[in-house]
Amino acid sequence: MSSTQTISMQTEVSTRIRKVAVCGAGVMGAQIAAHCVNAGIPVVLFDLPASQADKNAIVHKAIAQLKKLNPAPLGSLALAELITPANYEDDLSLLADCDLLIEAIAERLDWKQDLYRKLAPALQEHTIVASNTSGLSISALAQVLPEQLRHRFCGVHFFNPPRYMNLVELIPTNETEPVLLDKLETFLVSELGKGVVRAKDTPNFIGNRIGVFGILSVFTQAQKFGLTYEQVDTLTGTRLGRAKSGTYRTADVVGLDTLVHVIRTMQDQLPNDSFKSCFALPADLQYLFDHGALGQKTGAGFFRKQGRDILRFDLTSQQYVAADAEVSAEALDILAERDPAKKLAALRASSDPQAQFVWAVLRDTLHYSAVHLAQIADNARQLDLAMKWGFGHQQGPFEIWQAAGWRQVADWISADIQAGKALSDQALPDWAIRGPVWEAQGVHTAAGSWNPHEGRFEGRSKLPVYSRQLGAPLLVGEQATLDTKVVYQDEAVLCWTLPAPHPQDVLIVSFKTKMHTLSPAVVAGVVKAVSLAERSYQALVIGHTDDPFSAGADLKAILPAFEQGGAAAIEPIEKAMQDMVQRVRYAQVPVVAAVAGLALGGGCELLVHCAHRVAAFESYIGLVEVGIGLIPGAGGLTYGARRAAELQAATVSEVPLLAYLKRFALAAAGAQVSRSAIDAREIGYLRESDNIVMNRNEVLYVAARQAKAMAEAGWRAPLAQRFPVAGRDGIATLKAQLLNMKVGGYISDYDFRIAEHLATVLCGGDVDPGTLVDEAWLLGLERRAFLELLANPKTQERIMGMLKTGKPVRN
Structure with a gap:
């Protein structure tokens, strides 16, 4: 050297x-x-x-x-x-x-x-x-x-x-x-x-400057229009593209002391802010702060939980009273409108007080953001990202403005300012109402985002770290710069490759279904992708530029077959899923799962059969079929049995096979979902050799390079071989553990019955301990148990309940 x-x-x-x-x-x-x-x-x-x-x-x-x-x-x-x-x-x-x-x-x-x-x-x-x-x-x-x-x-x-x-x-x-x-x-x-x-070194920087002003606007407008906390939270939550907790509940979570501190910073350090009239602490917030009711950390704030009930603070009585969340149908109908231009137009034109309230808080934040952009940020992108990343907004203020029509919204804001309806009489800055932004009809363009200091559209950061972010979400008006190549697509899957300098000989397959569920067409598409990769590429990556990895089997796609032919009609579909994961396991090129977000049920079963996994830290992985009255039926239990045998064989100590099965079995029986990728590794869904990536947007970057490195290192598919199972002794031991869970109230009687099937499959059925079996044997046990449970009315009740409500049914 x-x-x-x-x-x-x-x-x-x-x-x-x-x-x-x-x-x-x-x-x-x-x-x-x-x-x-x-x-x-x-x-x-x-x-x-x-x-x-x-x-x-x-x-x-x-x-x-x-x-x-x-x-x-x-x-x-x-x-x-x-x-x-x-x-x-x-x-x-x-x-x-x-x-x-x-x-x-x-x-x-x-x-x-x-x-x-x-x-x-x-x-x-x-x-x-x-x-x-x-x-x-x-x-x-x-x-x-x-x-x-x-x-x-x-x-x-x-x-x-x-x-x-x-x-x-x-x-x-x-x-x-x-x-x-x-x-x-x-x-x-x-x-x-x-x-x-x-951010620039100004009071409260970007996120808290804009976000807390938005909260103060909500407080001001809620009082003006006579709205309760619950009404405000319903109107300013997910329906408005913001955090589920809305405004008042979010304040409780953050801490009212923190909120008061930030507001006082604005009062003390922004004496010349033209919006300072709304910087005063509202009377209810002042009272709660003075009496130590600081929100979630103290057990009471704007809201207090009493048993199963959520009570809200009433300033008049200085007591907590029953909540009143009645929201006007007109306001909800307008918020349900998907066209941003029509939505904002309807909010502004409505005579309904709650719709007027929503328009007012949107207008106030757009107005404030435009007036102060040059003071607090280098460009509009920084401000929008601060609100998306720091306050959980689906779109930043300028994105909302641009999506609804820049010129029209600017005219509306200006008209409200002139009519004295805004919180400040300060006019919109020149850059917002004339020049390049007006001509481009927005602050975000293919050339970049508006920099008011330099009077130009500024491109994204050139730091090398951002070249690792493949398919990172774009702001309204931005254009993708990653020139990918489509190799094959149908109604269910997209097969594509990355441009240079990324590996171009690694095929990527992504799913088009909602929540990336595994429909029969997706299952066929994965098999197609494996064949394409074996024929023309060095490796295959299964993953997406958006979350989740996969929420599991597409129940809605399978339901018609079940309604027409019963459980028997599902057997070919179930067999196809098992064949698919086996095709992935024994593919003649390395298959790498790029995992982020949820990987549940069939999604979990797919990733464990890949040659390698690259998982975002925030990955929530689990076999959750018990929740709908089934057992994992696409090779998940087969994997667990085989993996336990592999772990036992790799040790020199006389540790019984059941010791390796136990945590996996109890996790599946309890429909446990990992709390992180690290937790998934401890359960057994990920391996020590798998990569855990902290930034979700880097997962595909790492996965593609990992897949190429495996191919170039001479990776070969595993050879199919038999392995020992725990047999009837293992079944008896696991059933005893499950009985304790039932007695303790952790699982229901029917959960216990499902778990008996699960234990039987994991342990290889009614055979002697140590009996050697192959994967086909276990897959057969899985399939028969799966179909037997599917024919049970209680399982059908659980499935229909999940489809209707999205929540598990306990019966």
Whole structure:
């Protein structure tokens, strides 16, 4: 190896963020640390020294609390043990090998600056220092840092909860070194799986500036139109393309103290904002805050749960009262309109107060976003992504505006401003009503998104990390730049390849069905794709640019055959699914599953039969057929039996076969779905050798390269062979475990009956322990048990209930 090569390798290693320190073991700090270990990144969690013997007691308590939170911040509870606890008095030496320090203590400028003074002497010359502040001035925070450290300081604002909220705002000062920002953005995007938006150092940055203004607008307009919390949440939830929890419930989840803090930041630091009249704390929010009712964290906020009932706060009586969610039919009908132009036109023209309310809150946010874009963001794309990623909106403000017709909506907003209906009399900025945006009829174009500073449409970031994002979602008005080639398609599947420099000799097959379910046509399409790959390509990837991987068998597509011919008519369909997964397993090219989101039932059975799996961290995998009164019938139990035998054969200890079967069996019997890809690996749906990718948009990139690498390494299909099963002794043991679940109330009587079938198949049927069987034997057992259950009226009741309501029926 030459000296030049050695230097290059050392530079590459030294520029990677290998270890992270998080300062502050509160709600945000602890959860940021948790997400680091989710990604396999070593992390040290600091807080103040405790007064008791264990000086790390504060951190230990925070780590223990991580295991109790819902939604779970950890991909697996075992990961909590990988967080290193530390305190500022004894452990500053642990900062020596940390490449990134994230400060996440309380939102007090003086407290943060005092901490920086303490930490600065212990930091290495390469360490990046970032504050997780939600709105304090990054430049002000930097003032106490030594001059040689200021160029390595910036803001890095995670949204709560850090594991699930995609947005991270990256906020530089005038002194922050650009190359370090690029390094940090690359780390956040690829290694933590985040969506990064670069924000300007203005109060509350982008997400909270626009999002909290939107909440204040909702509060203002709700009072004006006389709406209750529940009515508002119904109107501003999924029907409006926003988070299911709407506005008031979302505030409770975030925490009313956090909301109040952000609002007060706007009051204090934006005295000249033309919309400042709506920055006052509403009386109900002020009352709840003053009385410690801070939302979900305290058990009461705008709402309080009492038994099974949800009560809402009533300011007049200062009591919690029964909810009233009556919403006008006219408003709901308008919100159901799919054409954005017709929807906004109908909302604005309606005389219904609730429809007028929805138009008002949309208009206010569009107005505010346009007025302040140049102040808070580099371009319109950053603002829209902040609202999508940070507040769960399906579309950002400018996307809504553009989709509904830029010129018409601009005229409506201007008319409302002139009529005194808007929250501010400030006119729309010139760029919104004339010039290139007006001519293009929107801020997002094929050339990029509008940059008001430079007066041009600006393209996407050129950072290399974004070249890994194949098929990432586009904003309204953007155009795809990935020039894929369609090889074959029918009504059910699409077979395609990637352009150079991506592997072009790897075939990708995607499903066209809703939720990517496995209809008979999709099953045939997968078999077709395997044959195409064997004939003309090096490998095959099964995956999609959107979620989920697959929600399982397409019950609606199968239902007509069942109604005409009963369970017997389903046998050929079931056999075809089994043949399909076997075709995938024994394909003469490596087949790689690119998994993200749900992989349930048949989707799970398909991926376990692939040669390899690349899974997004947020993958929820499980055999859930028990929930509709069936057992896995497309090779899932056959896989479990075979895999248990393989694991036993690979060990030197005398561990019984049943020990490898047990967790898999109980997971399938309880219709357990993994809480993450890591959890799926622990259950057995993923293997240690499978890749887990933190950024969902990188899954296809990694899968295509993994498939090509396997082919070039000389991969060969496994040879079919017999393997031992647990037999009747295993069935008896598993039934005893299942009986305990029934007695404990975890499964119903009929669940137990289904699980008996499941145990019988997994253990190979009524044979002696250790009997050697092949896959065909187990597939036959699966199929017969599946069809026997399908003929049972209770199973049919469950299936029909699922089709009608989308929820499992317990009978």
